[in-house]
Amino acid sequence: MEVRVQNIRKEFSRFPALNDVSLDIRSGELIALLGPSGSGKTTLLRLIAGLESPTEGTVYFGNEDASRKTVQERNIGFVFQHYALFRHMTVLDNVSFGLTIRPANRRPSKADIRKRALELLDLVQLSGLEKRYPAQLSGGQRQRVALARAMAVEPNVLLLDEPFGALDAQVRKELRRWLREIHDRTGHTTVFVTHDQDEALELADRVVVMSKGKIEQIGTPDEIYDTPNSPFVFGFIGQSNILPVRVENGQLWLEDRSIGVSAPGEADGPAQLYFRPHDVELLDGGGCIAGIVVQTRRVAGTRHVELDVGGANTTVEIELPPEKATSDRSRLAFRPTRWKLFRD
């Protein structure tokens, strides 16, 4: 189901957690809310769920105003970071819970509930564990039970709050791929919260980058990575270098030399130059950024080179092919091939 969040504002005892946030979630989409802690991403998720109520603004499920509905009436699936399983119930009872508590006229028969729960356990690859108690499962298994439980009620939207946050790296990676598969198979509209950018970029159809209670940028993982539209997004997603430069007649200057990058149409004045470590080309001179190698590190298939480019002790890090051997204190000259200017 399509979910629309319109001009939502949320205050916790006068402290604004969300400030005028609007977001359209398309039906069947897998969307990530990404941001540092305190950015309001979990609050937004809980507002959609109905676990919090907005100070101002509206949440629409389809064309229906869901803001006045209680959590129970919204029919959503929610997965918590720490699973929140019912520990006195077996795995099967946990998954069936949402169906067994329905009023008699909307409740499927006992056999149907059991069948549905077993199907879901099969979907989350936990067949045969239905008689276990949560305490007898590993973290990854528990989170899969939680997901099956949330899906059992055929939710309008599936909401996941840092679903892999409590798991170790290996399991995390596995579950990430597996969640994408489940989503593609079931087609639930899904929103998940994460502070892990790899998770967001790898998993989501669209990523919503949030900071300080506001949405900074909404876009596909490619858009977010390749064309960040604010210094925050540029700095928060992936690696980046920041150099204080000056624009003069459409040319960029670092200290007192031109760096060979033209920015036609940019007004004169100081600006911040942002570029990724891998978006650089090495040069032999001319207009370039030149620096002295401070340190080099070999990281997997690339060599990370830290350069002191003079000025107020400004260092940048660039990534080069590993065969480009450089020794400390030698000089290197390069020019960014993709970059972005931001002004204060």
Added chain:
Amino acid sequence: MTARTASLWQIRQPSVIPGFGLALGVTLSWLTLIILIPLSGLVWRSSALGWATFWELATDQRTVNALRISFGTAFLAALINVFFGVVLAWVLVRYRFPGKRVIDAMVDLPFALPTAVAGIALTTLYAPNGWIGSLLTPLGIKIAFTPLGIVFALVFVGLPFVVRTVQPIMEEIDKEVEEAAATLGANRLQTIRRVLLPGLAPAVLTGFALAFARGVGEYGSVIFIAGNLPYVSEIAPLLIVIRLEEFAYPAATAIAAVMLVISFAMLLIINMIQAWSRRRYGYGA
């Protein structure tokens, strides 16, 4: 299963910290000195009676009635305490209100107060000419000097046992579990009945067992409010004292031995239910 039973009998070194032998030795000698020797003395004395005499003393109508009153009122009081104790613990854990700390401290008063004082206070209140008693007498309700009065006294002394065992477990309940139930469509009542209470069951059972055991052994507060009519409102501990004062030691030991056996059996059963539910719910295990 056999392997598991066998391993139970092995004396295991449970941790790297030394002193297991010493600690176990101290525990066993202490237990022997404080509990086992006095109780085995009791069993010894009553077994000296011979089976026929013992049976005759134990099945004496006055004794049977006293035992029934003791266990019956203790059971009822423990049930009442389970209900109100859980509600009280819930309020103390979940809500913030002025005076909460005072109420929290007040729960422990029955622990500290000499129970005779409580008994006298309750009697003054509930006697036919007392504040509350005088209101109830016209309605035909008599509390003091009846088994109902005993229940009141036992509720008073047993309450903290339930509150103090349930409270810490309640504090551990994750708010997320309730939220999870709500997102799945459960209303408040369903959440409490299907999610919260079953999780509390082992603690509630412990509280019940403690309050019940306390009620069976209670003496001080009961004798003032009970009226102590033989066959009607006379509790077993009082009967023991009466027999002792009559120098009827065999009768006293016989009653005591029966109490011991029943109490032990009931506590054992409660413990077993508890162990089972604990294992089921994955506590410790």
